[in-house]
Amino acid sequence: MHDPSATDTPPKRHLGSWALIAAVVAVTVGTFGYVGGWLAPHRLTPKRIVDQLQDNAGTFAGYRRNHAKGVCVTGYFDSNGHAQAYSSAEVFAAGRTPLVGRFAIPGSNPYAPDSSVPIRSMALRLAQANGQQWRTGMNSMPVFPVSTPQAFYDQLKAQQPDPATGKPDPAKVAAFFAAHPETAAFRAWAKTAKPSASFATENYWSLDAFVFVDSAGKRQAVRWRMVPEATDAGSDVDNSGNPDYLASDLAQRLSQGPLRWHLLVTLAQAGDPTNDATREWPADRPTIDAGTLVLEHTEPQESGPCRDINYDPLVLPDGIEASDDPLLPARSAAYADSYLRRTSEEAHLPGTAVAQPKPEAK
Template sequence: MERSSSSSSSPQGEPGRGFWRWAAIGGAVVGVAAAFGYVGGWLAPGRLTPDRLVDALQANGGVHPGFRRNHAKGVCVSGYFEGNGAASAYSTAPFFKAVRTPVVGRFALPGGNPYAPDSSVPIRSMALRLTAPDGEQWRTGMNSMPVFPVATPAAFYALTVAGRPDPKTGKPDPAKLKAFFAAHPETTAFREWVKGAKPSGSYATEAYSSLNAFYLVDAGGKRQAVRWQVVPQQMAGAGDVAKAGDPDVLQADLARRIADGAQRWKLVLTLAEPGDPVDDATKVWPAQRTTINAGTLVLDRVEAQDSGPCRDVNYDPTVLPEGIQASEDPLLAARSAAYADSYLRRTSEEAGVPGVAKVIASEKR
């Protein structure tokens, strides 16, 4: 179960201006996506395992029993996805047909502190669970950035360690982050994006990208690599920045907007061409690639995460319907394993289970 994010002030102050560059690149990056780890790594001593990586995230964000180890601060939303049939030529997934599918989603901030001010990081996240009439599901976790900073679970772990706050200052050591980035040139595109990124004042005006690639599979078994993005249709207030010191502006803004009417996003699929990297989330595909408007996401209800429908959902991105397959991107399998570790920890804490066992199976309800 998931506890709600309180409006109480954070026990840690916001970073000062002089630290913002490293906070954006370090602290925000460490919480960009939920945990990663090597699937099956627990069978090989010395390898990176899901619990080791979740431990690292927990060391950075602090221990907050009952909360997710990353994206701890969030809010539940629900509504539906209305397909238009445009993607059905590429995939047998039922969600792409001209039908409405119920959706349970969650907006969140990256990081493990459920009391973090909304202005503390420039990234916002959206997770969705679509459920077909026969129970088949499609789960996806997306972020408001164009690329991921690193390409492998091992690099993400190293970044997490490099971004660990110093106990004396409460901030990452700039020298350690600088050394990490010097050793990882694949982070360049992300670091360039971060320089101009601002913490938006609304979840509703952000576009959210899958970052990882997936395959659409048609009735004949032909596969087409894609990435997807949900693009906002409401633009009032786009570009507004979350004010420093306002701890919960995003949830308040979302509740106000939905009270005035449903919020909408277009689901846009970008089709890869031969040679495009499908296993490296640090690389952007060329802008001229063919895109398909596959339908509209409509969110018309918002609820606190402690009692809302997203509370007990593990947004494992490898829970996919027939007609969509995971790519070979190593981050996908790693996310699945570590999401399960985080899920077990928080539900065990809520249930009062003494200690937390190692993950033995992924929750895929």
């Protein structure tokens, strides 16, 4: 059935609502980047996608090209052993695995007010005793707007600010949405999403599917999310007039003790899509509580341990593999491009004596 609101040239009365959704999506789509160099030069590349991010939002030397504003956290994952039946990864053996993480908000402006967007992100690097690592980036939304790198790029182009107004053209954004009905679930979420008062009270979803592999080689498609123990109660930080209230709230909460999330792993069943981050799996799918994420300390990202970490989602230990989701290699390639740009810039910032970090090995 034709949706009268999904037209190439929307009526003027709809432009305001399109602009509101576009504002949320604009800072969200930057969560992912695009693909590797095996494609022909005229196709999308990491450079083109990161260049487009810069065209849309500007360049801040030495900072990530997206999720630029954030804070470092440290702690550990306390596994209860329940996921060992599905994955041979050492991180799921009963016991603790140390981690360095990062909370952030989307966007390339490291000075943006925390209230500018309703989305928060959590990234983790878990270091196993055998030397392997698990890196994961999650977001406080249950679905991603688009399912392919090409759609991601087209969305960025549609949202590029008009030089005359400094804002995206609502008609172009509406035309993009009309051509991409798969964005409906995200748009519905974005209409009601509001900026939260704390990183500590958010759920964080993997969005992409992955594959757990057990010791016998059996494969199981999964998604995961972090579910907090904290509620909106527990922080007395005054957010009024404070553009950096998320960092203040986090420090205040951690001064009273560790913060905890439960790692819930959802098991896919036959027919559940593993290559489409715009679609949720049915709510009745089996879920495993794999253990508890415990965060103990926070530090500013400028000097903290998360600063030079590339949270590449394809850095995976034995027992966890990528699915067929095309956004995963896209994210990996763009993260690498962004990492090389910002660390090179940081090494040459006037008045600094920071050595250029060496690219990390997988």
